[in-house]
Amino acid sequence: MSSHPPQDGVLLEEAPGDPGADSTPHVNVAAVFIGLMATMLLASLNQTILATALPTIVGELDGVDQMTWVITGFILASTVVMPMYGRLSDLFGRRPVILTAIGLFMIGSVVGALAGSIEILIVSRVIQGLGGGGLMILSQAAIADVVPARQRGKYMGAMGAVFAVSSVAGPLLGGWFTEGPGWRWAMWFNIPIGIIAIILVSIFLNIPHVKSKHMPRLDYLGMVLVAGATTTLVLLCTWGGTRYDWMSAPIIGLLIATVVLAVAFVFTELRAESPVIPMQLFFERNFVLCVLAAICVGIVMFGSLGYMPTYIQMVTGVSATMAGLLMTPMMGSMLIFSIGSGIFVSRTGKYKFFPVVGTLIMGLGMLLLSNLHPESPRWELLGALAVLGMGVGLSMQILTLIVQNTFPGAIVGTATASVNYFRQVGATVGSALVGALFASRLMSNLMEALGGNAPAGSGGGTSLTPEMVDGMPDALRLPIVTAYNDALLPIFLWMAPLGVVAAIIMSFVKEHALKETVEKKVEPVGADA
Incomplete structure (x- = not known):
């Protein structure tokens, strides 16, 4: 039996057992996983559910010039709180912290559903992000509490599949709500899911947590x-x-x-006595490499995913629902390759290959997207999205698994939160940069294309909706379509090399054997019960 040095007054001890066992005493892994999947779904769905509704929302609320913040506000808020949630859950246990995060998320959803201006909508997205940041990382950290690293690949793959499904189900639902009962139902829709998540987490997420001998000061x-x-x-x-x-x-x-x-x-x-992000994490080579690669993945993934549905609607003239359907190839390939890579890792214990090849494929996907134009056949768009999804599916969840396998159980929550934080920093910066460049280039292109011919009700271009553009005569529609195409796709070309950079970084990862047991937290001798 091996042990690790005490962390925050808690002694870590590896529990012996069957390497293939997926559960720990007194914990139903299947039930826990159901609750965690619900929380992951709640958070991941809302990173994309407004994507297809966004053109209609900003047109209705007269906020095209602030479009970036509807997406960036959520990602920024979730990024800021990730390290805090990770550390707090290591100190106080997963369940109370996750329930707090769900509550915040639901409050933000209500505010968004009632929003009467673009500013209030952005505020609601920030509140949602404050909760969503905890849901995304704590669901991954809690799995590490009950499943050994060797078997964890298939669970992490399934979580990646949830994100994949959400990446398309979100735009589909957003499009359906926009064309049906209205985009505000994309917010109300979160309430029943949140209630279900609260019930599942309260009942099933009963992971034993032992308090430390003394309560460290929060940082x-x-x-x-x-x-x-x-x-x-x-x-x-x-x-x-x-x-x-x-x-x-x-x-x-x-x-x-x-x-x-x-x-x-x-x-x-x-x-700090109990730092939010312990600097000792950076002494581990694999952690540093995974952080750098995660930043690249975040920039590429969220920089493209947030704006592709808008591009599809405005350039191809399809409905919001159809724009969501056209994102399906990305979801399908992410789902297949995320689950497949997870199963392979669980069976073989080998994992280095996937993020190296996956990030290269991700860069190829961005290159293919950047070569699209308004007259491109539909299959080119679908193929490029499928390639991008394949690359992300092969790499994203494996990065988290590598980090979790590097550190002892007492700081798995902190380590998981940290690598996700840096990926979200990449996502936030990527979304912000792409959004800022897209908005700036788009407004410039629209002014040049329309001149004094902006149609009535378009606010000089700031209130254009897909329906408005699709109903214009070709003399007006084609310059607008070209303006959208030329504003966004060259940015994707600039991001494509990040896939190569991430692949080079991950080639230096040391492939350590995946742990065969779950580490248990036990109180040190003399600690209060």
Whole structure:
């Protein structure tokens, strides 16, 4: 029996047992997994459910120029809180922290459903993100509490499949709501799912948690600093080149603030009793490599996924529901290759191959998307999306598994949250940069294409909806379609090399044997019961 040094007053001990066993004493793994899948679905669905509804929403609320924040607001908020949720769940247990996250998410959904302006909608997305950030990482961390790393691949693959299904089910539902009862039902829809998730988590997520001998001080200063640094970085990427010139005083000020806050955060974490992101994590080679690769994956995945449904509607003229259906090849390939890679890892214990090849394929998918044009046949679009989904499916969940296999059980939540945090930083920066560049290039292209010929009710281009564009004569419609195409797809070409960079990074990962047992937390001798 092997043990690890105490972490926060808790001694870690590897429990002997059948390597193939999927459960731990007193815990029904299948029941736990049902609850965790529900929480993962709740969070992942809402990263994409507004994608097909977005053109209609911003047109109705007169907010095309603020379109970026409907997506970025959710991702930014979820990113900021990820490290905090991971650390809090390591200290206080998974269940109460997950229930808190679900509650926040449901509050944000109600606010969004009642929103009467684009500003209130953005606020609601921020509140949703504050809850959603916990749901995404805690569902992965809790699996590590009950399933050994060797068997965990198939579970992580299934979670990746949930994300894959959500990436298409979200746009489909968003399109159906938009064309049917109205886009606000994309918010109301979260309430019954949230209630189901609360019931499942309350009943089934009964993972034994042993309190430490003494309660460490929470790292409030670290929480504030990481939130501040993340926010200033996103503002820098969002406003640079759009609201302000890159060399303007506000942008330079944000750059300085980001650097100062990041440096202050590092020094704070080095001295904190219970740091949000322990700097010792970065002493592990595999963790650093996975973090760098996760940032690349986040930039590519969310930078493309958030805006493709809008592109499809405006350029091809299809309905919101059809735009969601056209994203199906990406979902299908993500689902197949995420589950398939997870099963293979569980059976063989080999995992390095998948993120290396997967990120290369991901870059190829971006290259194929960047070569589309308004006259491209439908199969080219579907094929490019399938290739992108294949790459993401092969790599995303394996990165988390590698990190979890690197650290002892007492800090699995923190380590899982940290690698997801950095992936979300990439996602946030990617979405912000793509959104800012897209909006800036689009408005410039529309002004050039339309000149003084903007149709009535379009707000000079800021209130265009897919229905409005589709009903225009070709003399007006074609310049607008070309403006959308030329505004977005060249950005995808600029992101394609990130797949190659991530593959090179992951080629240096050391492939350690996956752990055959689940680590248990036991109180040190003399600890209070």
